[in-house]
Amino acid sequence: MANFRGRGSARYFSILPAFLFLALLSALPLFNLFALSFAEVSWSGGQSTWTWVGLNNYLALGSDALFKAGILNTVILVGVATTAQVTIGLMLALACSRVGRRSRIYRTLFLLPILIPGIIIGAIWRLMYNYQFGVVNQIIDLVGLGPVDWLGSSSLALMSVIIVDIWHWTPFSFLLLLAAVEALPRDVSEAAQIDGASKWTEFRRISLPLLWPAIFTTFVFRAIIAFKVFDEVYLLTGGGPGTATEVISFTIYQRFFTQDNPGYGSAMSVTVIFIIAAVIAVAMTRQRSRSQ
Amino acid sequence: MKLLAPIYRSAALSAMAALCFTTASVSYADELAPINIVINQSPWLDGFAGLVRRYETETGNKVTLDVNPYAGSLEKQRNAVRSDQSEYDILIVNGIFYPEMYHGGFLEPLKNIDPDFKLDPQIYTYDDTVCFDAVNKTVNCETGDLLTIPVNPNITLMFYRKDLYEQNGLKIPETWDELIANAKALHNPPEMIGMMQRSARATISITWDYWPYLISHGGSLFRDEGNGDFFITINSPEAREALETYVAISKEVGPENPASMEQGDLIQYLVTGRAAHAVLPAAAQSQMDDPNKSIVPGKIGYMTIPHAPGYASAPALGHWLGGIPKNIPEDHKVAALAFLDWFQKPETQIAYAELGGSPVSAAAYESDFADKPENRYMLTMRSASPMARRLWTIPEGSEIVAVLEVGLNRVVAGEISVVDALNGMAAEIEKIMVDAGYDVGRLPDLAN
C-alpha cells in the first residue's frame, strides 16, 4: 500500500518511451531551431557558414510588415474560428447525445471534413469561391444576391478563409466534446429533471461546469492547431490579396524556406512559440484557479 | 542543421561503408552507374518519362525518376545537396530557384566531369542561364562555366483567340498600344474579357507577368547584373511607364477583379471562351486543344509578347534546368552527364517533342513536327525562345520577389499609386541588398 502511488519501476518504464521520443526526435530539432535564430547561414562552395548575429534576427521582426500582418490575421482567425468551432461542436455534440441512437449517421457525417487533406481543401474551395463560375456565387444568385468576390476583396478574404476553417475543423471539436458529453453521468441530469429544473438551468448549472475542463482543453488544442494553419491558405489565397490573408506560419514558411533565410525564420518561429506558450500558461493558471 | 551534423556523420559513414561492400561486387566495366533524377509532376512529365524509357532501352543504363509535387521540388533538392551525399544524380532545377543552386556551389561544372563536353549548338541557352561565373558570381556564358542543360522551355507567350482575330480582321500586335487597341475591340464584359494577366500575390505571380513589360519598356531591376552591377533601378521612369501600361490594361480591358487573378484563373477564362488574350507560360498550351479541358479547341493562337516601340519583346523565363550535384560519387557524375549528353542531341530533342515533351533545342522547333497545325505554338516558340529574358540571378531574388509581389499587387488592387509602389519597393530592395552585403544604392525617388 505504501508504494501504490509510486508503483516502483512501473513509474519509470511507463514514461521512458515518451521521454525517449521527445528527447531524441523533438529536442534536437528544437534546439537546432533555437540556435539558428541567433545565426545567419550562408552557403558557398557547397559548405555552410554560420555567422552569429546575436539578437539581430529578433530585432528585425519589429520592422517586418508581413510579420505584423501575419500575427494580426492569425489572431483574428484563431479567435473567431476556434470560438465558432467549439460552440458549434458543443451544440452538435449535445444534440447528438440527446437524440441518442437516431443520431448515429450524423456522428459519422460530421467527421467528413477532417478526412480531407488541407491542400485539397484549399484548391477546391478556391474553385467554389470563384467569382464567375463558383458554386457559392451560383447559390447566392438563386436567392437574388449579386456575385461576391470572396477571395479577391481585401475586406472579405480573411472571412472567407475563416469560413473554410470552420467547415474543415468543427469535426475536431465535435469529436472531443462528444466524448466528454457522453461521459457525463446520467443520474445527475435525471435528478435535475425530477427536481423540475428547466433544460437551460440544468445545462448551465450542472452539465456546463462538468464539461468545462473538456471545453477548455478542446479550445486550447484547437487554437494551437489553428495557429499553425498553412495548407488551406497555401492554395486558397497564398496570403493575398495584398496581405489580407497572410497567416503567421505562411510568413514563417516564406522567410524560412522560400527565401532561404532559416536564421530569421527561426527567430520568427521562436517568438511565436514564446508568445503562445505564455498565453497558454496564463490561461491554464486561470483555468486551474477557476476549477478549484 | 550543421550543429547536428557531427552526431549523424559517424552513423552515416558506417552505413556508407556497408553500402560500398554491396555495390562493389555488382559494377560492370562497360555499364554506367544507375542514376536517380528528381523531377516535379507536370504536363510534360509523360514526355520526359517516355524519353527516359527510350534511353534505358537504347543504352542499357538504369534511370529512376523521383517524381515530386511542384510545391515541394525546391525543398527536396535543397535537402539533397546540403546533405553529405545527395540521393539525386540529376536535379531538375526551376528557372526561379537556380540562383540558389549556382551561388551555393552545389552543382558540378559539366566540364569538370568531362573536359570535352560541349553544349549542342542548337540548344537554347535561355539568356545564358545555363552558365555561372563562380569568381564574379554572375550568370553569363562568356566568363562562366556550363553548369546545366535546359530541360524545359517554359517561357511566357501571348495566348489569343485566333478565330476572333480572323472574324474582326485584326492584325497581330507588335507593340503594347496595338495590343490594347485589339483588346478593346474584343472587350465585352462579362462575356468576353479583352486581356487577362496575373495580378495576384503568390510566391511568384504578378512579378512574372510584369517582367516582360518592365524589360520591353527599357526598364530593369538592376543596372547591369550580368556584369555584377546591382544598383537598383526598379524606380526608373521606364519602370513607371511599364507599370502604368500594366495597370491601364488591367483597368481598361481586364476583368472586374484583376487583383485576385492567378494563373489558374487566366486559363479558366481562356478555356471557357471568356478571354480574348492571356499571358501564359507555353506549357499551358497542352490544355487548349483538349475538348475535355477547353470549349475553344483549335481556336487559340500564340504570339510573342508585345513591346514598347524601339525595344525588343522580352518573354519571361520560367524554365527548368538539369544539373549534376557535387556531392555524389564520380561514377554517378559520369553516368548523369552521359544522360544529359544524350538528351541534348538534336534527334533526341525531336523525339522528345513527338512524345509530348517540351524540347529545348532549335532542332525540334525547326523540324517538320513543329509545322503541324496542332503544334502551332512551336512556331511562336521558335521566334520567342531566343528573346526570352531571365528574371534575377542572385539568391536574394527570392526575398526581392516577395517585395515585388506585394507592391505590384497593391497597385493593381488600387491600394497605392504606381509611384509610391515603385519608390517603396526600391527602398525595400535596397535594404535587402545592403543587408546581404552588397554595396549598392538606388535611383532617386520618382516624383508624382
Place this chain on the structure above:
Amino acid sequence: MSTRRKQNLSVDRALLGFLFLAAVLTIGPFLWIALASFKTQIALLMGTVKFTPVSMNYDEVLFGNTSTFARNFLNSVLVASASTMAAMTIGFLAGYSLLRLRWPAWVVNLFLLWAVVFNLVPPVTLAGAWYELFRGIGLSNDTVALILAHTTLHLPMALWLLSSFLREIPRELEEAAFIDGASFVKTLWRVVIPIMMPGLVSTGILVFIFSWNEFPVALALTNNTSATVPVGIAKFAQENEIKYTQMAAASVLSAIPALLALLFGQRYIVKGLTAGAVK
C-alpha cells in the same frame, strides 16, 4: 408526465432538424467534390450543373502512366496505423505515469509544457532537421522514418488529450484494484482503459486523421515509392495546371475507406464513446 414526454418529443424533433441542417452544410462541399470527380475539367470550370458523368479522372488517378496512388494509399495505411498505435500507447502510458504515479510537480509541468511547445513548432521547420537525422542513421526514404516522425509529431496531442480525459476519472477505482492485488498492467487494462474508452477512441481517431493528412514532413522524408496520399494528391497541383477533377477523384478515393471504417465501426465507436457513461 405525458406533457413532459410530448415536450421531449418536440425537442427531439427540433434537435433532429438542427442536426439535419448541420449535416447538409457539412456534406455540401464534400458532395460537390464528389460530383467534381465525375466531371471533365471543362465542365467543372464552366460550373455546369447538368453533366454527363465520366470515369476518366478515376482512370487517370488509379491507372495513369505516372500514377502512384495505390502505393501511396498502402503507405498511408501503414504509416497512419503504426504511428497512431505508437503515439496512443506511449502517450497513454506517459499521461498515466505523470498524473498518477507521484512525479514531482516540476517533472509533470516540464513534460506537459515541452509537449505544448513542441506542438507549437510549425512542422515545416522540423522537416529539414529530421531529413538529416534519418539520413544519418540510414533510414532515408524509409517508411519507418516517417512512422517515427509522425509518432513524435502527434505524441504531444495524444499525451495532452489523454491526460485531460484521465483527470476526470476518480482514482479510487484503481486504488481498489491495486489493493485487490492486481498488477500495474492489469489495473490499466481492466480498470483504467475501459473507463477511458470514449477519450481513447476520439483521440485515436484524431491522431489517425492527423497522420493521414500530414503533408510537409511526409514530403521531406519520402520518395516516389514511400510517399503517402497527401504527397500523391499534391502532385495534381502542378506548376501550370491544377488538375481539379483528378484531385477530387483522389480525395474521394482516400476518404471512402475512412468513411466506411467509420460507418461500420460506428457500433464500436458509439460503444467506445458511451462506455464512460456507465460509471
